[in-house]
Amino acid sequence: MRLLYFHQHFATPQGSTGTRSYEFARALVARGHQVTMVCGAHKLSGLDLPYDAARGWHRGDVDGIDVISLPLAYSNQDSLLRRGFAYVRFALRSVRLALELPCDLVFATSTPITAVIPGLAARWLRGKPFVFEVRDLWPELPRALGLRNPFILGGMSLLEFLGYRSADACVGLSPGIVEGIRARSDARLPVAMIPNGCDLEVFHPAKRARLTLPGIGPDDFVAGFTGAHGVANGLDALLEVGAELKRRGDTRVKLVFIGDGKEKERLAAKAAALGLANCLFFPPVPKADLGPITASLDCGLMVLKDIPAFYRGTSPNKFFDYVAAGLPVMNNYPGWLAGLIEEHRCGVVVPPGDVAAFADALQRLAADPAACRAMGAAARSLAEKEFARPLLADRFIATLEAHAEA
Numbered sequence: 001m002r003l004l005y006f007h008q009h010f011a012t013p014q015g016s017t018g019t020r021s022y023e024f025a026r027a028l029v030a031r032g033h034q035v036t037m038v039c040g041a042h043k044l045s046g047l048d049l050p051y052d053a054a055r056g057w058h059r060g061d062v063d064g065i066d067v068i069s070l071p072l073a074y075s076n077q078d079s080l081l082r083r084g085f086a087y088v089r090f091a092l093r094s095v096r097l098a099l100e101l102p103c104d105l106v107f108a109t110s111t112p113i114t115a116v117i118p119g120l121a122a123r124w125l126r127g128k129p130f131v132f133e134v135r136d137l138w139p140e141l142p143r144a145l146g147l148r149n150p151f152i153l154g155g156m157s158l159l160e161f162l163g164y165r166s167a168d169a170c171v172g173l174s175p176g177i178v179e180g181i182r183a184r185s186d187a188r189l190p191v192a193m194i195p196n197g198c199d200l201e202v203f204h205p206a207k208r209a210r211l212t213l214p215g216i217g218p219d220d221f222v223a224g225f226t227g228a229h230g231v232a233n234g235l236d237a238l239l240e241v242g243a244e245l246k247r248r249g250d251t252r253v254k255l256v257f258i259g260d261g262k263e264k265e266r267l268a269a270k271a272a273a274l275g276l277a278n279c280l281f282f283p284p285v286p287k288a289d290l291g292p293i294t295a296s297l298d299c300g301l302m303v304l305k306d307i308p309a310f311y312r313g314t315s316p317n318k319f320f321d322y323v324a325a326g327l328p329v330m331n332n333y334p335g336w337l338a339g340l341i342e343e344h345r346c347g348v349v350v351p352p353g354d355v356a357a358f359a360d361a362l363q364r365l366a367a368d369p370a371a372c373r374a375m376g377a378a379a380r381s382l383a384e385k386e387f388a389r390p391l392l393a394d395r396f397i398a399t400l401e402a403h404a405e406a
Helices: 020-030 080-100 113-126 140-144 150-166 175-184 236-247 264-273 287-295 317-324 336-344 355-366 369-386 389-401
Strands: 002-006 034-042 057-062 065-074 105-109 130-134 169-172 191-193 221-226 253-258 279-282 299-302 329-331 347-349
Touching: 002 020, 002 080, 002 113, 020 034, 020 065, 020 389, 034 080, 065 080, 080 113, 105 113, 113 130, 113 150, 130 150, 130 175, 140 150, 150 175, 169 175, 169 389, 175 191, 191 389, 221 287, 221 317, 221 355, 236 253, 236 264, 236 279, 236 355, 253 264, 253 355, 264 279, 287 317, 299 317, 299 347, 317 329, 317 369, 329 336, 329 355, 336 347, 336 369, 347 355, 347 369, 355 369
Parallel strands: 002 034, 002 105, 034 065, 105 130, 130 169, 169 191, 221 253, 221 299, 253 279, 299 329, 329 347
Antiparallel strands: 057 065
8 A cells, every 4th residue: 555644743753742653654664555754844853854955845764654844844832823824835735745646545634634635635636545534623622722713713614524524534533533523524434543552662661760850859759741831731730739839838749841832931931930949841852762751750740721622532642651651640631531540540630720639649649659659550551451552553554454545
């Protein structure tokens, strides 16, 4: 099978963001399939490909994957308008490739929702089979986060509808996403639930060592957040927890923020203004280096804004990294991940907005190493049994093979 794969935010383990597409593409190549990956350019990708001036792109082999990187810069710190412009430019340039490059199947993954556009072009104008992967429900999540522009919301809704009605199959990353697809698609559309997965070798409890991050003492209990610092993450909640711990005189529990995003500078400035020496901020780390750091934390922080659309409609990479590393997970919102944590006893779930309960839970964990070890062992077991990347890759490949041209 020759697969033409569109993912604007593609990254390798040398980058500092999710590598789902890289891992699945490598699994496809290992099965004998040919994969051409079309992506954009961003500083967290880990890509360093030769530039083809004649074609106006970077192109090269990445572990057997033919990668075409369009020189369209993107950053999570950009304004909404600038990010939207980058989304549209990538989609429009990708249409030409969708119409020209040889393939037996076209696959496109959001976010953003504009990723569906080259898939639609290949489906309608070339008659190629098309599989659409949905990582977030649009426009539900932007609307829940406060976007009110009716033209933008209408455009998102139209692309969502066309994607579901044109695709030969869809992939959703969480139960809520699958439900959202089925609510707006033909009842006959095959929809597979394939969540983000665990890289069991990169994130492994055996890599645990003493943390050498500045500001961390040998006896500190370190709870870490390793992900995007965006509006949707609601990280002010953690600063409030830090302030509560400071009020209680607790100097042992430290909250560590590793990553990048539009909110990071503001959050760091706010923490400094409040004198929160227990809130420490660090830059993003390449995934290969993040594994040992994550395993050396005492707890993983799974935090989002209290928005019902998030409860069943997200599949955060960091949760799967935490459980793979054998960490107990602190979660501050209900939903399918909270259900997994409670069912498998691999962490603690606190009500949204309950700062005292969050601080209480952290202090209890800090005072009970045996409980932490038990939760961490349960987390690793969950990772191995349900979310190992090879298991999910098998499901992913079977979904694509079922719809490729013969």
